Amino acid sequence: MSMSEHTNPLGDKPIRVALLGCGVVGSSVARMLVESADDLRARIGAPVELVGIAVRRVGKDRSDVPVDPALFTTDAEDLVTRADIVVEVVGGIDPARGLLLKAMESGASVVTANKALLAEDGPTLYAAADAAGVDLYYEAAVAGAIPILRPMRESLAGDDVTKVLGIVNGTTNFVLDKMDTTGAGFEETVAQAQALGYAEADPTADVEGFDAAAKAALLASLAFHTRVKGADVFREGISDVTAADIAAAKAMDHVVKLLAICERTTGQNGTSGVSVRVHPAMIARTHPLASVRDAYNAVFVEASAAGQLMFYGRGAGGDPTALAVLGDLVAVARHIVAGGRGPGESAYADLPILDVGDSVTRYHISLDVEDRPGVLAQVAQAFADTGVSIETVRQHIRTNSSSGEARANLVIVTHAATEAALAATVDALAASEVVAEVVSVMRVEGA
Numbered sequence: 407m408s409m410s411e412h413t414n415p416l417g418d419k420p421i422r423v424a425l426l427g428c429g430v431v432g433s434s435v436a437r438m439l440v441e442s443a444d445d446l447r448a449r450i451g452a453p454v455e456l457v458g459i460a461v462r463r464v465g466k467d468r469s470d471v472p473v474d475p476a477l478f479t480t481d482a483e484d485l486v487t488r489a490d491i492v493v494e495v496v497g498g499i500d501p502a503r504g505l506l507l508k509a510m511e512s513g514a515s516v517v518t519a520n521k522a523l524l525a526e527d528g529p530t531l532y533a534a535a536d537a538a539g540v541d542l543y544y545e546a547a548v549a550g551a552i553p554i555l556r557p558m559r560e561s562l563a564g565d566d567v568t569k570v571l572g573i574v575n576g577t578t579n580f581v582l583d584k585m586d587t588t589g590a591g592f593e594e595t596v597a598q599a600q601a602l603g604y605a606e607a608d609p610t611a612d613v614e615g616f617d618a619a620a621k622a623a624l625l626a627s628l629a630f631h632t633r634v635k636g637a638d639v640f641r642e643g644i645s646d647v648t649a650a651d652i653a654a655a656k657a658m659d660h661v662v663k664l665l666a667i668c669e670r671t672t673g674q675n676g677t678s679g680v681s682v683r684v685h686p687a688m689i690a691r692t693h694p695l696a697s698v699r700d701a702y703n704a705v706f707v708e709a710s711a712a713g714q715l716m717f718y719g720r721g722a723g724g725d726p727t728a729l730a731v732l733g734d735l736v737a738v739a740r741h742i743v744a745g746g747r748g749p750g751e752s753a754y755a756d757l758p759i760l761d762v763g764d765s766v767t768r769y770h771i772s773l774d775v776e777d778r779p780g781v782l783a784q785v786a787q788a789f790a791d792t793g794v795s796i797e798t799v800r801q802h803i804r805t806n807s808s809s810g811e812a813r814a815n816l817v818i819v820t821h822a823a824t825e826a827a828l829a830a831t832v833d834a835l836a837a838s839e840v841v842a843e844v845v846s847v848m849r850v851e852g853a
Protein backbone atom coordinates (compact mmCIF):
# COMPACT_ATOMS: atom_id res chain seq x y z
CA MET A 407 0.00 0.00 0.00
CA SER A 408 1.28 3.47 -0.89
CA MET A 409 2.00 5.86 1.97
CA SER A 410 2.81 8.78 -0.27
CA GLU A 411 -0.55 10.56 -0.04
CA HIS A 412 -0.51 10.86 3.74
CA THR A 413 1.49 13.33 5.73
CA ASN A 414 1.82 13.22 9.49
CA PRO A 415 1.52 16.65 11.14
CA LEU A 416 3.11 15.11 14.23
CA GLY A 417 6.21 14.34 12.23
CA ASP A 418 7.33 10.75 12.73
CA LYS A 419 6.08 10.67 16.31
CA PRO A 420 4.24 7.37 16.75
CA ILE A 421 0.79 7.03 18.29
CA ARG A 422 1.34 5.05 21.46
CA VAL A 423 -1.13 2.22 22.05
CA ALA A 424 -1.55 0.38 25.35
CA LEU A 425 -3.43 -2.91 25.35
CA LEU A 426 -5.20 -4.06 28.51
CA GLY A 427 -5.86 -7.81 28.41
CA CYS A 428 -4.39 -10.53 26.24
CA GLY A 429 -7.11 -13.17 26.14
CA VAL A 430 -9.21 -14.23 23.13
CA VAL A 431 -9.71 -10.69 21.79
CA GLY A 432 -6.51 -9.10 23.15
CA SER A 433 -4.19 -11.65 21.58
CA SER A 434 -5.89 -11.12 18.18
CA VAL A 435 -5.57 -7.33 18.57
CA ALA A 436 -1.86 -7.61 19.43
CA ARG A 437 -1.18 -9.90 16.46
CA MET A 438 -3.08 -7.68 14.00
CA LEU A 439 -1.35 -4.54 15.28
CA VAL A 440 1.99 -6.14 14.51
CA GLU A 441 1.04 -7.85 11.24
CA SER A 442 -0.78 -4.80 9.83
CA ALA A 443 1.63 -2.14 11.09
CA ASP A 444 2.51 -0.82 7.62
CA ASP A 445 -1.10 -0.65 6.44
CA LEU A 446 -2.20 0.99 9.69
CA ARG A 447 0.54 3.60 9.35
CA ALA A 448 -0.63 4.39 5.81
CA ARG A 449 -4.31 4.53 6.77
CA ILE A 450 -3.73 6.68 9.85
CA GLY A 451 -0.95 8.88 8.55
CA ALA A 452 1.25 8.08 11.55
CA PRO A 453 2.99 4.98 12.87
CA VAL A 454 1.37 3.06 15.72
CA GLU A 455 3.58 1.81 18.52
CA LEU A 456 2.41 -0.86 20.94
CA VAL A 457 3.92 0.37 24.22
CA GLY A 458 2.71 -2.38 26.54
CA ILE A 459 0.22 -5.17 27.20
CA ALA A 460 -1.28 -5.46 30.67
CA VAL A 461 -1.74 -9.06 31.75
CA ARG A 462 -2.42 -10.84 35.02
CA ARG A 463 0.76 -12.94 34.87
CA VAL A 464 3.89 -12.07 32.90
CA GLY A 465 5.62 -15.50 32.83
CA LYS A 466 2.86 -17.31 30.87
CA ASP A 467 3.70 -18.83 27.46
CA ARG A 468 2.33 -16.41 24.83
CA SER A 469 4.36 -17.59 21.86
CA ASP A 470 1.27 -17.20 19.66
CA VAL A 471 1.39 -13.41 20.25
CA PRO A 472 4.23 -12.10 18.05
CA VAL A 473 5.41 -9.21 20.26
CA ASP A 474 8.52 -8.48 22.30
CA PRO A 475 7.95 -10.31 25.64
CA ALA A 476 9.27 -7.20 27.42
CA LEU A 477 5.98 -5.47 26.52
CA PHE A 478 4.00 -7.61 28.97
CA THR A 479 3.40 -5.97 32.31
CA THR A 480 1.20 -6.47 35.36
CA ASP A 481 1.26 -2.72 36.07
CA ALA A 482 -1.83 -1.60 34.14
CA GLU A 483 -2.13 1.55 36.29
CA ASP A 484 1.22 2.79 35.03
CA LEU A 485 0.70 1.58 31.45
CA VAL A 486 -2.48 3.64 30.91
CA THR A 487 -0.56 6.84 31.67
CA ARG A 488 1.99 6.11 28.93
CA ALA A 489 -0.35 5.91 25.93
CA ASP A 490 -2.28 8.04 23.45
CA ILE A 491 -4.86 5.26 22.96
CA VAL A 492 -5.80 2.64 25.55
CA VAL A 493 -7.48 -0.50 24.21
CA GLU A 494 -9.40 -2.32 26.94
CA VAL A 495 -10.22 -6.00 26.38
CA VAL A 496 -10.02 -7.19 29.97
CA GLY A 497 -13.80 -7.27 30.54
CA GLY A 498 -15.83 -6.88 33.75
CA ILE A 499 -16.59 -3.75 35.75
CA ASP A 500 -13.56 -3.31 38.01
CA PRO A 501 -10.66 -2.73 37.62
CA ALA A 502 -11.55 -1.89 33.97
CA ARG A 503 -13.60 1.17 34.99
CA GLY A 504 -10.83 2.70 37.14
CA LEU A 505 -8.21 2.02 34.48
CA LEU A 506 -10.25 3.69 31.74
CA LEU A 507 -11.01 6.71 33.93
CA LYS A 508 -7.30 7.05 34.73
CA ALA A 509 -6.40 6.65 31.04
CA MET A 510 -8.76 9.46 30.01
CA GLU A 511 -7.66 11.73 32.87
CA SER A 512 -4.12 11.19 31.55
CA GLY A 513 -5.25 12.37 28.10
CA ALA A 514 -5.60 9.02 26.34
CA SER A 515 -8.53 8.09 24.10
CA VAL A 516 -10.15 4.75 24.80
CA VAL A 517 -11.28 1.87 22.63
CA THR A 518 -13.15 -0.86 24.49
CA ALA A 519 -15.14 -4.04 23.79
CA ASN A 520 -16.61 -3.98 27.30
CA LYS A 521 -20.41 -3.84 26.94
CA ALA A 522 -20.93 -4.95 30.56
CA LEU A 523 -19.10 -1.86 31.84
CA LEU A 524 -20.71 0.57 29.38
CA ALA A 525 -24.21 -0.73 30.15
CA GLU A 526 -23.50 -0.48 33.88
CA ASP A 527 -21.81 2.91 34.09
CA GLY A 528 -21.46 4.41 30.60
CA PRO A 529 -22.40 7.99 31.58
CA THR A 530 -19.46 8.21 34.02
CA LEU A 531 -17.11 7.18 31.23
CA TYR A 532 -18.71 9.45 28.60
CA ALA A 533 -18.43 12.38 31.05
CA ALA A 534 -14.76 11.58 31.63
CA ALA A 535 -14.16 11.51 27.86
CA ASP A 536 -15.88 14.90 27.48
CA ALA A 537 -13.92 16.39 30.39
CA ALA A 538 -10.63 15.20 28.92
CA GLY A 539 -11.55 16.00 25.29
CA VAL A 540 -10.77 12.45 24.18
CA ASP A 541 -12.64 9.74 22.26
CA LEU A 542 -14.39 6.75 23.80
CA TYR A 543 -15.24 4.22 21.08
CA TYR A 544 -16.78 0.76 21.52
CA GLU A 545 -17.88 -0.73 18.17
CA ALA A 546 -16.62 -4.17 19.25
CA ALA A 547 -18.96 -4.17 22.27
CA VAL A 548 -22.10 -4.82 20.19
CA ALA A 549 -22.36 -7.59 17.60
CA GLY A 550 -18.59 -8.09 17.22
CA ALA A 551 -17.39 -7.39 13.68
CA ILE A 552 -20.70 -5.94 12.46
CA PRO A 553 -20.49 -2.17 11.99
CA ILE A 554 -23.64 -1.16 13.86
CA LEU A 555 -22.81 1.53 16.41
CA ARG A 556 -21.15 3.91 13.96
CA PRO A 557 -24.04 3.63 11.45
CA MET A 558 -26.50 4.25 14.29
CA ARG A 559 -24.52 7.20 15.66
CA GLU A 560 -23.47 8.79 12.38
CA SER A 561 -25.23 7.46 9.27
CA LEU A 562 -28.70 7.53 10.86
CA ALA A 563 -28.13 10.76 12.81
CA GLY A 564 -30.67 12.55 10.60
CA ASP A 565 -33.41 9.93 10.95
CA ASP A 566 -35.76 8.76 13.70
CA VAL A 567 -35.11 5.15 14.63
CA THR A 568 -38.31 3.42 15.70
CA LYS A 569 -37.20 -0.16 16.30
CA VAL A 570 -34.07 -2.29 16.61
CA LEU A 571 -34.55 -6.06 16.52
CA GLY A 572 -31.59 -8.36 16.61
CA ILE A 573 -29.67 -11.46 17.47
CA VAL A 574 -26.76 -9.96 19.38
CA ASN A 575 -25.30 -12.87 21.32
CA GLY A 576 -23.22 -15.37 19.37
CA THR A 577 -23.01 -17.99 22.11
CA THR A 578 -26.76 -18.40 22.58
CA ASN A 579 -27.38 -18.34 18.83
CA PHE A 580 -24.76 -21.08 18.45
CA VAL A 581 -26.41 -23.15 21.19
CA LEU A 582 -29.99 -22.74 19.89
CA ASP A 583 -28.88 -23.41 16.32
CA LYS A 584 -27.12 -26.65 17.30
CA MET A 585 -30.11 -27.76 19.40
CA ASP A 586 -32.39 -27.10 16.43
CA THR A 587 -30.30 -28.64 13.68
CA THR A 588 -28.40 -31.50 15.36
CA GLY A 589 -30.45 -32.09 18.50
CA ALA A 590 -27.26 -31.52 20.53
CA GLY A 591 -27.58 -30.98 24.30
CA PHE A 592 -27.44 -27.63 26.04
CA GLU A 593 -24.36 -28.10 28.27
CA GLU A 594 -22.34 -29.68 25.49
CA THR A 595 -22.91 -26.78 23.06
CA VAL A 596 -22.19 -24.12 25.71
CA ALA A 597 -18.84 -25.87 26.28
CA GLN A 598 -18.17 -25.79 22.50
CA ALA A 599 -18.97 -22.05 22.38
CA GLN A 600 -16.49 -21.51 25.23
CA ALA A 601 -13.79 -23.50 23.41
CA LEU A 602 -14.37 -21.44 20.25
CA GLY A 603 -13.84 -18.16 22.17
CA TYR A 604 -17.43 -16.95 21.77
CA ALA A 605 -18.55 -17.08 25.40
CA GLU A 606 -17.94 -14.52 28.13
CA ALA A 607 -15.44 -15.37 30.90
CA ASP A 608 -18.51 -16.56 32.86
CA PRO A 609 -20.91 -18.00 30.25
CA THR A 610 -23.85 -17.33 32.58
CA ALA A 611 -23.70 -13.80 31.15
CA ASP A 612 -24.52 -15.27 27.73
CA VAL A 613 -26.94 -18.02 28.73
CA GLU A 614 -29.02 -15.86 31.08
CA GLY A 615 -29.19 -12.96 28.62
CA PHE A 616 -27.10 -10.42 30.59
CA ASP A 617 -24.70 -9.93 27.66
CA ALA A 618 -27.53 -9.41 25.17
CA ALA A 619 -29.27 -7.07 27.64
CA ALA A 620 -26.10 -4.95 27.93
CA LYS A 621 -25.89 -4.77 24.12
CA ALA A 622 -29.60 -3.95 23.86
CA ALA A 623 -29.07 -1.11 26.34
CA LEU A 624 -26.23 0.31 24.22
CA LEU A 625 -28.27 0.01 21.01
CA ALA A 626 -31.36 1.60 22.58
CA SER A 627 -29.29 4.45 24.04
CA LEU A 628 -27.91 5.31 20.61
CA ALA A 629 -31.15 4.68 18.73
CA PHE A 630 -33.36 6.79 20.99
CA HIS A 631 -30.85 9.39 22.33
CA THR A 632 -31.75 8.24 25.82
CA ARG A 633 -29.70 6.69 28.61
CA VAL A 634 -30.64 3.02 28.95
CA LYS A 635 -28.77 0.81 31.42
CA GLY A 636 -28.48 -2.97 31.32
CA ALA A 637 -30.66 -3.10 34.44
CA ASP A 638 -33.47 -1.25 32.57
CA VAL A 639 -33.77 -4.11 30.09
CA PHE A 640 -36.37 -6.84 30.66
CA ARG A 641 -34.33 -10.04 30.44
CA GLU A 642 -34.94 -13.76 30.10
CA GLY A 643 -32.14 -16.11 29.03
CA ILE A 644 -32.23 -19.46 27.25
CA SER A 645 -31.62 -21.79 30.20
CA ASP A 646 -35.34 -22.65 30.38
CA VAL A 647 -35.64 -23.36 26.64
CA THR A 648 -36.25 -27.10 26.34
CA ALA A 649 -35.97 -29.59 23.49
CA ALA A 650 -39.81 -29.65 23.65
CA ASP A 651 -39.93 -25.88 23.00
CA ILE A 652 -37.66 -26.29 20.00
CA ALA A 653 -39.82 -29.18 18.73
CA ALA A 654 -42.96 -27.07 19.25
CA ALA A 655 -41.40 -24.26 17.22
CA LYS A 656 -40.47 -26.76 14.49
CA ALA A 657 -44.05 -28.02 14.38
CA MET A 658 -45.13 -24.47 13.48
CA ASP A 659 -42.23 -24.07 11.01
CA HIS A 660 -40.56 -21.64 13.40
CA VAL A 661 -37.17 -21.51 15.16
CA VAL A 662 -36.28 -20.31 18.65
CA LYS A 663 -33.84 -17.37 18.84
CA LEU A 664 -32.68 -15.11 21.67
CA LEU A 665 -33.81 -11.68 20.53
CA ALA A 666 -33.01 -8.15 21.64
CA ILE A 667 -35.92 -5.82 20.93
CA CYS A 668 -35.67 -2.04 21.38
CA GLU A 669 -38.80 -0.07 20.50
CA ARG A 670 -39.99 3.50 20.51
CA THR A 671 -43.55 2.99 21.71
CA THR A 672 -46.47 4.25 23.75
CA GLY A 673 -47.48 2.63 27.02
CA GLN A 674 -51.04 1.79 28.08
CA ASN A 675 -51.32 5.02 30.07
CA GLY A 676 -50.38 7.04 26.99
CA THR A 677 -46.75 7.64 27.96
CA SER A 678 -44.46 7.81 24.97
CA GLY A 679 -41.18 6.08 25.72
CA VAL A 680 -38.76 3.28 25.09
CA SER A 681 -39.23 -0.45 25.60
CA VAL A 682 -36.18 -2.72 25.70
CA ARG A 683 -36.36 -6.47 26.20
CA VAL A 684 -34.27 -9.58 25.66
CA HIS A 685 -35.87 -13.02 25.64
CA PRO A 686 -36.13 -16.21 23.62
CA ALA A 687 -38.85 -16.10 20.99
CA MET A 688 -40.18 -18.17 18.12
CA ILE A 689 -39.79 -16.65 14.67
CA ALA A 690 -41.02 -18.05 11.36
CA ARG A 691 -38.42 -19.92 9.30
CA THR A 692 -39.21 -17.53 6.46
CA HIS A 693 -38.06 -14.53 8.54
CA PRO A 694 -34.49 -13.38 7.71
CA LEU A 695 -33.43 -13.71 11.38
CA ALA A 696 -34.30 -17.42 11.26
CA SER A 697 -31.45 -18.00 8.81
CA VAL A 698 -28.86 -16.47 11.16
CA ARG A 699 -26.89 -19.59 12.07
CA ASP A 700 -23.94 -20.55 14.24
CA ALA A 701 -22.44 -17.63 16.22
CA TYR A 702 -23.47 -15.07 13.61
CA ASN A 703 -25.42 -11.98 14.66
CA ALA A 704 -27.91 -9.81 12.77
CA VAL A 705 -29.54 -6.50 13.62
CA PHE A 706 -32.65 -5.05 11.95
CA VAL A 707 -33.14 -1.34 12.24
CA GLU A 708 -36.36 0.45 11.32
CA ALA A 709 -36.22 4.20 10.87
CA SER A 710 -38.82 6.72 9.71
CA ALA A 711 -37.15 7.81 6.47
CA ALA A 712 -34.63 5.02 5.81
CA GLY A 713 -37.19 2.24 6.31
CA GLN A 714 -35.73 -1.17 7.09
CA LEU A 715 -31.98 -1.84 7.29
CA MET A 716 -30.28 -5.09 8.11
CA PHE A 717 -26.76 -5.65 9.43
CA TYR A 718 -25.30 -9.18 9.46
CA GLY A 719 -21.97 -10.74 10.32
CA ARG A 720 -19.77 -12.45 12.87
CA GLY A 721 -20.87 -11.46 16.34
CA ALA A 722 -18.22 -13.19 18.42
CA GLY A 723 -14.74 -14.66 18.32
CA GLY A 724 -11.22 -13.28 18.63
CA ASP A 725 -10.44 -12.05 15.11
CA PRO A 726 -13.88 -10.61 14.21
CA THR A 727 -14.00 -8.69 17.49
CA ALA A 728 -10.39 -7.55 17.15
CA LEU A 729 -11.18 -6.17 13.69
CA ALA A 730 -13.89 -3.98 15.20
CA VAL A 731 -11.37 -2.83 17.82
CA LEU A 732 -8.86 -1.99 15.09
CA GLY A 733 -11.46 -0.02 13.13
CA ASP A 734 -12.08 2.14 16.20
CA LEU A 735 -8.35 2.44 16.82
CA VAL A 736 -7.78 3.75 13.30
CA ALA A 737 -10.67 6.24 13.67
CA VAL A 738 -9.37 7.52 17.02
CA ALA A 739 -5.78 7.68 15.76
CA ARG A 740 -6.92 9.70 12.73
CA HIS A 741 -8.61 12.14 15.10
CA ILE A 742 -5.38 12.47 17.07
CA VAL A 743 -3.45 13.12 13.86
CA ALA A 744 -6.06 15.67 12.72
CA GLY A 745 -6.32 17.24 16.17
CA GLY A 746 -10.00 16.62 16.93
CA ARG A 747 -12.41 14.08 18.35
CA GLY A 748 -15.45 12.17 17.16
CA PRO A 749 -19.06 12.51 18.33
CA GLY A 750 -19.74 11.51 21.93
CA GLU A 751 -22.86 10.50 23.84
CA SER A 752 -26.24 11.85 22.68
CA ALA A 753 -28.88 11.54 25.42
CA TYR A 754 -30.88 14.73 24.82
CA ALA A 755 -34.25 12.99 24.21
CA ASP A 756 -34.22 11.49 27.73
CA LEU A 757 -37.31 9.35 27.10
CA PRO A 758 -38.93 7.30 29.87
CA ILE A 759 -38.25 3.56 29.95
CA LEU A 760 -41.57 1.74 29.77
CA ASP A 761 -42.52 -1.27 31.87
CA VAL A 762 -42.35 -4.63 30.09
CA GLY A 763 -46.08 -5.04 30.77
CA ASP A 764 -46.65 -2.43 28.05
CA SER A 765 -44.81 -4.33 25.33
CA VAL A 766 -46.93 -6.05 22.72
CA THR A 767 -46.28 -9.36 21.02
CA ARG A 768 -47.86 -12.72 20.07
CA TYR A 769 -47.63 -15.80 22.29
CA HIS A 770 -47.38 -19.57 21.89
CA ILE A 771 -48.91 -21.34 24.90
CA SER A 772 -48.86 -25.09 25.49
CA LEU A 773 -51.37 -26.43 28.06
CA ASP A 774 -52.21 -29.89 29.35
CA VAL A 775 -55.94 -29.98 30.10
CA GLU A 776 -58.57 -32.54 31.03
CA ASP A 777 -59.99 -34.41 28.07
CA ARG A 778 -63.72 -33.82 28.60
CA PRO A 779 -66.54 -31.68 27.13
CA GLY A 780 -66.60 -27.97 28.01
CA VAL A 781 -62.85 -27.68 28.72
CA LEU A 782 -62.03 -25.81 25.52
CA ALA A 783 -64.79 -23.30 26.24
CA GLN A 784 -63.40 -22.65 29.75
CA VAL A 785 -59.91 -22.17 28.39
CA ALA A 786 -61.19 -19.79 25.71
CA GLN A 787 -63.07 -17.87 28.42
CA ALA A 788 -59.83 -17.26 30.36
CA PHE A 789 -58.42 -15.58 27.24
CA ALA A 790 -61.61 -13.60 26.63
CA ASP A 791 -61.69 -12.37 30.25
CA THR A 792 -58.24 -10.79 29.91
CA GLY A 793 -58.82 -9.45 26.41
CA VAL A 794 -56.28 -11.71 24.69
CA SER A 795 -57.46 -12.79 21.26
CA ILE A 796 -56.72 -16.34 20.06
CA GLU A 797 -55.30 -16.79 16.55
CA THR A 798 -55.03 -20.61 16.34
CA VAL A 799 -55.71 -23.64 18.56
CA ARG A 800 -54.32 -27.13 17.97
CA GLN A 801 -55.17 -30.13 20.13
CA HIS A 802 -53.77 -33.62 20.43
CA ILE A 803 -54.45 -36.33 22.99
CA ARG A 804 -51.60 -37.91 24.91
CA THR A 805 -51.82 -40.79 27.39
CA ASN A 806 -49.77 -40.80 30.57
CA SER A 807 -47.56 -43.92 30.26
CA SER A 808 -47.79 -44.86 33.97
CA SER A 809 -51.38 -43.91 34.92
CA GLY A 810 -52.93 -44.54 31.52
CA GLU A 811 -54.89 -41.29 31.98
CA ALA A 812 -55.71 -39.39 28.77
CA ARG A 813 -54.84 -35.69 28.65
CA ALA A 814 -55.42 -33.16 25.92
CA ASN A 815 -52.52 -30.91 24.97
CA LEU A 816 -53.65 -27.56 23.63
CA VAL A 817 -51.29 -25.34 21.67
CA ILE A 818 -52.69 -21.84 21.44
CA VAL A 819 -51.14 -19.00 19.45
CA THR A 820 -52.52 -15.56 20.26
CA HIS A 821 -52.90 -12.39 18.30
CA ALA A 822 -50.73 -9.49 19.55
CA ALA A 823 -51.40 -8.68 23.20
CA THR A 824 -49.64 -6.81 25.99
CA GLU A 825 -47.33 -8.68 28.34
CA ALA A 826 -49.58 -7.55 31.19
CA ALA A 827 -52.70 -9.08 29.61
CA LEU A 828 -50.86 -12.27 28.76
CA ALA A 829 -49.49 -12.61 32.30
CA ALA A 830 -53.04 -12.26 33.65
CA THR A 831 -54.23 -14.95 31.20
CA VAL A 832 -51.48 -17.36 32.23
CA ASP A 833 -52.30 -16.79 35.93
CA ALA A 834 -55.96 -17.52 35.24
CA LEU A 835 -55.09 -20.66 33.27
CA ALA A 836 -52.74 -21.90 35.99
CA ALA A 837 -55.52 -21.47 38.58
CA SER A 838 -58.20 -23.09 36.42
CA GLU A 839 -59.50 -26.49 37.56
CA VAL A 840 -59.53 -27.78 33.96
CA VAL A 841 -55.86 -27.01 33.33
CA ALA A 842 -53.49 -29.70 34.58
CA GLU A 843 -50.33 -27.79 33.61
CA VAL A 844 -49.21 -24.70 31.72
CA VAL A 845 -46.40 -26.52 29.92
CA SER A 846 -44.73 -23.53 28.26
CA VAL A 847 -45.27 -19.92 27.24
CA MET A 848 -43.10 -18.40 24.53
CA ARG A 849 -43.33 -15.16 22.64
CA VAL A 850 -43.71 -15.22 18.85
CA GLU A 851 -41.97 -12.34 17.08
CA GLY A 852 -41.43 -11.02 13.59
CA ALA A 853 -44.85 -11.66 12.09
Ligand SMILES: NC(=O)C1=CN([C@@H]2O[C@H](COP(=O)(O)OP(=O)(O)OC[C@H]3O[C@@H](n4cnc5c(N)ncnc54)[C@H](O)[C@@H]3O)[C@@H](O)[C@H]2O)C=CC1
Binds near residue numbers: 426
Ligand atom coordinates in the same frame (compact mmCIF):
# COMPACT_ATOMS: atom_id res chain seq x y z
N1 LIG B 1 -14.78 -13.09 22.88
C1 LIG B 1 -15.66 -12.43 22.10
O1 LIG B 1 -16.17 -12.95 21.11
C2 LIG B 1 -16.01 -11.02 22.41
C3 LIG B 1 -15.61 -10.40 23.57
N2 LIG B 1 -15.97 -9.11 23.82
C4 LIG B 1 -15.53 -8.44 25.03
O2 LIG B 1 -14.11 -8.32 24.97
C5 LIG B 1 -13.58 -8.36 26.29
C6 LIG B 1 -12.54 -9.46 26.36
O3 LIG B 1 -13.15 -10.69 26.03
P1 LIG B 1 -12.28 -12.00 25.79
O4 LIG B 1 -11.00 -11.66 25.17
O5 LIG B 1 -13.19 -12.96 25.13
O6 LIG B 1 -12.04 -12.46 27.31
P2 LIG B 1 -10.84 -13.33 27.88
O7 LIG B 1 -11.29 -13.83 29.20
O8 LIG B 1 -10.37 -14.32 26.87
O9 LIG B 1 -9.69 -12.24 28.03
C7 LIG B 1 -9.60 -11.32 29.07
C8 LIG B 1 -8.16 -11.32 29.53
O10 LIG B 1 -7.98 -10.25 30.45
C9 LIG B 1 -7.14 -10.71 31.48
N3 LIG B 1 -7.34 -9.88 32.65
C10 LIG B 1 -8.36 -9.92 33.54
N4 LIG B 1 -8.17 -8.96 34.48
C11 LIG B 1 -7.04 -8.32 34.16
C12 LIG B 1 -6.32 -7.24 34.74
N5 LIG B 1 -6.77 -6.65 35.84
N6 LIG B 1 -5.18 -6.83 34.15
C13 LIG B 1 -4.73 -7.43 33.02
N7 LIG B 1 -5.36 -8.48 32.42
C14 LIG B 1 -6.50 -8.90 33.00
C15 LIG B 1 -7.55 -12.16 31.68
O11 LIG B 1 -6.53 -12.88 32.33
C16 LIG B 1 -7.77 -12.61 30.24
O12 LIG B 1 -6.59 -13.10 29.66
C17 LIG B 1 -14.76 -8.54 27.23
O13 LIG B 1 -15.23 -7.27 27.65
C18 LIG B 1 -15.81 -9.19 26.33
O14 LIG B 1 -17.13 -8.94 26.76
C19 LIG B 1 -16.73 -8.37 22.94
C20 LIG B 1 -17.15 -8.92 21.78
C21 LIG B 1 -16.85 -10.30 21.43
Ligand SMILES: N[C@@H](CC=O)C(=O)O
Binds near residue numbers: 549
Ligand atom coordinates in the same frame (compact mmCIF):
# COMPACT_ATOMS: atom_id res chain seq x y z
N1 LIG C 1 -20.07 -13.63 24.52
C1 LIG C 1 -20.43 -12.77 23.45
C2 LIG C 1 -19.21 -12.29 22.74
C3 LIG C 1 -19.46 -11.14 21.89
O1 LIG C 1 -19.97 -10.11 22.29
C4 LIG C 1 -21.31 -13.51 22.47
O2 LIG C 1 -21.43 -14.73 22.58
O3 LIG C 1 -21.92 -12.85 21.62
Ligand code: NA
Binds near residue numbers: 546547549554
Ligand atom coordinates in the same frame (compact mmCIF):
# COMPACT_ATOMS: atom_id res chain seq x y z
NA1 NA D 1 -19.95 -4.11 16.23
